[in-house]
Structures are given as structure tokens and as C-alpha cells.
Amino acid sequence: MHAERCSGSYNAVISLGSNCLPAIQLERNGLRRFTGPIDWMDSKHTPAIIELIHNHFDHFLYKPHLQSLGILNDFVLIQDNRYQVIVVHDFPVSNNDEHHWNSYPEVVDKVTRRIQRLYQYMERSDRLLFIRTDTTMNDALLLEQELRSHVKKEFHLLIVNHENVGTLSPLHWPLVYGTAFALPKNNDIWNDNDAHWKTLLQGVKIVPSRKFTN
Template sequence: MHINELKRRYSAIYSLGQNCYPSIHLRRLGLRPFAGFLDWNLSHSLSGVNRLIKNDFHNFLLLENLAFTNYWLDGKELAFLDTLNDIESVHDFKSPPNTTTSLPSYPEVKAKYDARIKRFMENANTCELILFVRLGGTYIEIKELEEILEEKVKNQFHILFITEASIPKEPKLTHTCIIQTPITTELCLEDTFWNQVFEGITVETP
């Protein structure tokens, strides 16, 4: 797909990671009327995201699979990796009250994600046109994502795939627009780039 084919009005728009920046820019541009299920996480591989969607989010962020990885914001937030799905929560667990070995906020966090997943599953069955935005991944992974979404999304969908990976000259992708560029911190922070990418794209408000 060409980028101009994405310039439509969508029923919903979802970021599929790899980090928070797609969600940040969607919100800045008024294209994120509600939170998605991966907005404030690090999804280290698109394969993990694919597996999560394919399995209908079963066993996502289970307490027994969470492993402490790092401190954020000078120790005010704790990052935990969902080792089963290779997805890292980086902004959900505040410190205090949470510690590296105790998560009293876990029930609230899990309920939040369950609600976001429920909304996505409903949208997948009812929305006329959904846009998915993914930063990072390989051609094989994005092809697999297309195949999974063809099964999970009832109506139409498009994917905006921003990658620095090698892409075949004639990619056999029906729903995906590929932007091939080095993924750097500067790119993630650059308003001009995202403004151009999302120009002409609008979303319905709930």
C-alpha cells in the first residue's frame, strides 16, 4: 500500500508498539481517543505481539510471569517484563506503593488492561475500518501479523509499518503500508516526521 491509501477516516486506531512513541504522537494529534492495550509498554519483538493477538491475550501480564527489569523516572516507576509474551510494562507500577518484590497495585493494573483488551475485541468485531501502527519488526513478522488480523478483525483494517529491516522489492502484503527508515531516538521524538505520516488520517470519537 502507498501512504496516500492510508489517509482515511478510521473507526479506531491502535498502536502495536514497539515503544510509547506511536501512542504519544497519536494522542498529540488527536488520533487516540482511548488507550490501547500496548500504549505504554515496550514490545521487544513483533512476534510477541503477534502471539498475544493470536492467542486472544490469554495469559497476558499474569503476576507469576512478571519479572522486575529496571527503574524509570528516577525510581518513581518500576518496569516489569511479562516473560511469557516478551512485553515490558514500564509505566504501570508506581513506587511507592510498589516495590521490586511486591505489587499491591497489580489488581488495578490488570483490571485496566483487561478493560482495554475487551474494548479491542469488541472493536475488532464491530469497527468498519481499523488502523494499526507498528514501529519496528521484520518482513516475516509483519506478514504474520496481517494473517492473524485477517482472522481476528471482522471488517477492514490497514497497518502502518515503520521499519529499518530489509523488505522484498515486491512485498506480498495486502493491508500494509511500509515506511523504511532507521529507527532512532531522534525519529521517535521528531514531531515533523509523525505529522507527515499521520497527515490526512482522522478517527471517529467514541
């Protein structure tokens, strides 16, 4: 199965999208210690995420680049058109509408703190685990190259895709710093794959460090 390749001790496990699922699974498996910049956002386009990391999130959520996509589940969906990221859960209709984003200053302040913490961890950690879902092999190779240019010490990139498979299945990709797996997609991916996520993450442990601020 080769899930043991991502086992071991890490200072943090960080979600890189492509949606809320990695953050949810980290929470369910007791591995989520803080919120990353895009934990609760929709970020389907891996090249845009690579650009975002490369640019240190420069002009991320810059207001002239934003547009409303409508309302879903009592939240106004706001898209960053430069980086193709959709803010899903930060503009509640109780305080915002499609034309007036009253939560904007609070959201930007919150995300800025999370960005600063991300780069602090990449600079100071002994070992980090990054997780991203639903990514092509070529994009995963480019993503790990970009991470290599920012992470000072060790890291592992875990790719989890949803494909036409019956169970947790390794993907034999030529990743240098990571591993890739496929999970069944013909089910409720938000709940029905919990046992497979547990298998992937059961060997992962968080080792706190005093190098970081909360």
C-alpha cells in the same frame, strides 16, 4: 510517497507497539481516542505480539510469569516473560518496589478493560488502522494475517521502522493490508521525526461510532 494508502476514515487507530512511540504520535496528531492494551509498554518481539492477539491475551500479566527488571524513571519495570512485554509506566515507586507490586490488581483490571475494548473494536468496526514500529517484513506479513482472522471488516496495518535513511522513505514490502515506511534513526526518534509522522497521518480521520462503549 504512497502515504495516501493509509489515508481515509477509521473508527479507531490502535497502537500495537513496539513501544510508547505510536501512542505518543497518535496523541500529537489528535488521533488517540482511547488507550490500547500495550500502548505504554515495551513489546519488541513481534511474534510474541502475534501470539498475544491469537490467544486473546490469555494469561497476559499472569503473576507467575512476571519478574521485576529494576527501576527506571521512578517506575518498577515488570516483564511478562511469556509474551516478552515490559510494563513500563504502571508500577510507580511511590506504591511499589522490586519485590512488592501493590499496583498489580489495579493494573490487571485496567488492562483487562482495554483488551475487551480492543476485541470489541475488531469485531464491530467498519475500518481500523493499526500501527507498529520496528518490525521485520516477515513478521509484518504474519501480523497482518493474524489481524485478518480477528478483524471482521476492513483494516490497514501501518509499519514504521527506524533505519539509516535521511527522510521518510517507503519500504516496498508485499503487504496485502498495509504499508511500511522507514524514518531516520540517527536522531531523537521521540521528537525529531514529528514532521514525518504528521505526513504519514495527515490523511487519517476518526469517525466515531455508536457501536462501542467507552
